[in-house]
Amino acid sequence: MEVEIKVRRFNGEKSYWQKYRVPVLSGMTVLDALLYIKENIDATLSFRYSCRMGVCGSCAVKINNKPRLACETQILQLKDVQIEPINNFRVIKDLITDFDDFFAKHRIVKPYLIRKNDSYEKPVEMIQTPKQLKKYYRYSLCIKCGACNSVCPVSSTRDDYLGPAIMTTVYRFMTDNRDEGKDERFKIVSSERGVWRCHFASECSEVCPKNVEPAKAVQKLRIKSIIYEIKKFFK
Ligand code: SF4
Ligand code: FES
Incomplete structure (x- = not known):
């Protein structure tokens, strides 16, 4: 036919x-x-x-x-x-x-494990339990297709907003027990380009072909961000 x-x-x-x-x-x-x-x-x-x-x-x-x-x-x-x-x-x-801007935004959030004192001379074994893996596993399945950013109402009006895919990447690394880059990442997350721009339309999760649930990642990142700021205040 x-x-x-x-x-x-x-x-x-x-x-x-x-x-x-x-x-x-x-x-x-x-x-x-x-x-x-x-x-x-x-x-x-x-x-x-x-x-x-x-x-x-x-x-x-x-x-x-x-x-x-x-x-x-x-x-x-x-x-x-x-x-x-x-x-x-x-x-x-x-x-x-054109995906140049999309990938440039990924680079801003440092999409890799940040370790403070890693050295090739004295490598340290990084233990991770299945329970710890489960915390971020879903969010590590993102294939960077851009579908979520393409339906995001904030991304359509603000070029500087990092968008759901990038926020998901941040959440993935911040939830990984081996990562030590929380201070650097929170600065980006709480900035004008970060999670507080989200209107929670949730369409990003609807269209994600990998069921990554970027909308959930953004909301969880907001909670993490509030806890982080409170802890910093009382330090
Ligand atoms: S739609 Fe899903 S797989 Fe595609 S970039 Fe967004 S989070 Fe990643
Ligand atoms: S060709 Fe690779 S995801 Fe479709």
Whole structure:
């Protein structure tokens, strides 16, 4: 059977809709359909992908108005197929969006374990129990697809807001018992760009393809931040 696919395209100057007819088979994903178009109908169609298995996060697009991973969306489960670039990211070409700012914001929050006295000469064993791992495990599953940031109402109006994906990364490291960077991270979390900007629309958790629950991470980070400030005050 054939399915009509409507793609929102952008050529650097203007954006417009283009329709394609694609033969579909059971098991075919939206990414497969885009690849079919590129290989057989229109080589100029541009989109991004890598792993084709829901791991790299690079194929996030808006499918029927909702951000989803193209490689994980079965085409036969959709009635009509309308594909657009995700919101809140600058469009470079067709479905390809600019992730430079998104990754730069990740770098600001130092997305790695901070240790105060680590040395290669005298490595220290860092013990972690299954219970301690469980505290942050869910939040470590983020694949940086940007879907949550694309639906965040604050991210759509404030360029400086770090956004749900980055806040989730902060929470992941601050909940890890091996991390010693809490003071540095709290400064960022409590800043104008941090958690207090969140309006708690919660849409970020609705669209996350990995069930990471960024909205929950932001709220938990707020609680942590309050406790931290109170403790600092009474020190
Ligand atoms: S939290 Fe979820 S939606 Fe946001 S970037 Fe990570 S995987 Fe994507
Ligand atoms: S291609 Fe990697 S997540 Fe879709």
